[in-house]
Amino acid sequence: MAKVLVLYHSFYGHIEAMAEAVAKGAREVGGAKVEIKRVPETMPADVFAKAGGKANQAAPIAQPAELANYDAIVFGTPTRFGNMTGQMRNFLDQTGALWMSGALVGKVGSVFTSSATQHGGQESTILTFIPTLMHHGMIVVGLPYAEQRQMGLDEIKGGSPYCASTIAGASGERMPSEQELGMAAFQGKHVTTIATKLFG
Numbered sequence: 001m002a003k004v005l006v007l008y009h010s011f012y013g014h015i016e017a018m019a020e021a022v023a024k025g026a027r028e029v030g031g032a033k034v035e036i037k038r039v040p041e042t043m044p045a046d047v048f049a050k051a052g053g054k055a056n057q058a059a060p061i062a063q064p065a066e067l068a069n070y071d072a073i074v075f076g077t078p079t080r081f082g083n084m085t086g087q088m089r090n091f092l093d094q095t096g097a098l099w100m101s102g103a104l105v106g107k108v109g110s111v112f113t114s115s116a117t118q119h120g121g122q123e124s125t126i127l128t129f130i131p132t133l134m135h136h137g138m139i140v141v142g143l144p145y146a147e148q149r150q151m152g153l154d155e156i157k158g159g160s161p162y163c164a165s166t167i168a169g170a171s172g173e174r175m176p177s178e179q180e181l182g183m184a185a186f187q188g189k190h191v192t193t194i195a196t197k198l199f200g
């Protein structure tokens, strides 16, 4: 059975909500074993508290070496200046031993994101994340247009062929919409279906 990890960093909770939706979709694939974990928060505690970071996140903290235990990993990160967060980067920069041994070669990798604004990193965050997955030899999976909600103009929303995404608003006032959560679930199911075909 395919083993899937949803691995995320979330500062204010938007990616946390998206991660739960990704996992929900992944669990729709019969027999799949799906876990949600997060990367360690690296921001100093006083800065974290002053910025209003969300401390009560239930997902356990992952260790870099654990990535080798999964067939597919779906990475979730908010955007920081159009790239992944430093917290996610820091975690990935500790996967050198996995790279050396080729531990992730042939596994499925996928990414989802969140940005404050419509055009502030929805695509660039994913497109700049993908080289790391490719250096690890992972098979990169996005969000195909079979998930048609990404095409609708009925609401301002995330979602692209590269990934599910959400638009959090300038103050983080907007939580993921039903459609964005639906796209996240679709991506989770899509990744898990492919991983099951490869490894199940």
Ligand SMILES: Cc1cc2nc3c(=O)[nH]c(=O)nc-3n(C[C@H](O)[C@H](O)[C@H](O)COP(=O)(O)O)c2cc1C
Pocket (backbone or CB within 6 Å): 009, 010, 011, 012, 013, 014, 015, 016, 078, 079, 080, 081, 082, 083, 114, 115, 116, 117, 118, 119, 120, 121, 168, 172
């Ligand atoms: C230092 C910093 C840089 C950010 N850079 C961007 C950016 O380039 N574009 C954007 O739209 N939002 C940017 N944001 C907003 C975050 O992406 C937003 O808070 C996040 O997507 C919310 O997800 P979370 O609740 O899971 O943390 C930035 C936020 C911070 C703190």
